[in-house]
Amino acid sequence: MRAVTFQGLEQVRVEEKPEPELVAGDDAIVQVDTSAVCGSDLHIYHGRVPVEEGFTIGHEFVGTVLAVGDDVDRVGIGDRVVGCFHTACATCTPCLRGDYHRCANGQTFGHGSHLGNLQGAQAERLLVPRANLTLRRVPESVSSDVALFAGDVMGTAFHAISYGGMRSGDTVAILGLGPVGLCAVQAAFAGGAVQVFAIDTVAERLEMAASFGATPLHLTEQDAKKEVRAATGGAGVDVAVDAVGNPEPLALAISLARDVGTVSGIGAYSGRMEVPLGLAWLKGLSLRLGVANVIAHVDHVLDLLEAGKLDPAPLVSHHMSLDQAPEAYQLYDAREALKIILTP
Ligand SMILES: [Zn+2]
Ligand SMILES: [Zn+2]
Known part of the structure; x- marks a missing residue:
């Protein structure tokens, strides 16, 4: 499958990568319908956040569930889902307090080995650990472009206001x-x-x-x-x-x-x-x-998106294909785009 990989300072490339496979019982495989380029991706692009060369980047996505492990019961095959930008275990001390953003076992998509070694979402497909907590079904009336914001940008904004x-x-x-x-x-x-x-x-x-x-x-x-x-x-x-x-x-x-x-x-x-x-x-x-507790807010945010009380659609300035990722990063880095949606 094709995926956007980090290749060193200010270089990304679309490469062939192995297909993701289920490992744990609470894993899911998601076919990515839309992913996005985010300000956090620019930290990687500029080498401020260390990521290994060849690592798949990206952490914002909406897609369709292709496969689930035996322990996944909150989403199923064929569901359109939005992913939160990181996973959480639900059983460590911070998680039991509801502080999922400080999970002792959390992994962030597309941020290399120092943030959990979890391959990113700017790809055709990706592995989603802890799928019961990381994924949410997208309400039918909410577009994929809009739902994508629930997993990071709007969740973070909601956190800034509610916290x-x-x-x-x-x-x-x-x-x-x-x-x-x-x-x-x-x-x-x-x-x-x-x-x-x-x-x-x-x-x-x-x-x-x-x-x-x-x-x-x-x-x-x-x-x-x-x-x-x-x-x-x-x-x-x-x-x-x-x-x-x-x-x-x-x-x-x-x-x-x-x-x-x-x-x-x-x-x-x-x-x-x-x-x-x-x-x-x-x-x-x-x-x-602090970083936002997006997992704690994602259901509220999806409800507000569905009700039309929040509508980030005007922020989407560009639609590009996954293959155009190098241009997308240049455009985003030049501050010529507000939000770029990438479609595989
Ligand atoms: Zn982001
Ligand atoms: Zn935890």
């Missing part, structure tokens, strides 16, 4: 309007936000956020702090989301949050960084950080 403790009637600021930030705008409104400030520098992304009902704020051409203060009676927002993962947006999120509000950092931070922790302390802020 940020947002309540109906709250005001929210979203910093960074990549796919996760734009989905977070929708997730905030779905959760009952009364006003969502969407902050970025890219005009098209600000326009899209505005089309979802947000108040767009240009990071460099407007004074975000002043605008947010003016619109919230001087208080600041209840929840400020950093969807970038850098010290500058985190610092701005801390300054935009109201006293005893929450800063939800969903971007991927790395290493040490300097942030105004004194201000966060003075304001009594809660900081909620």
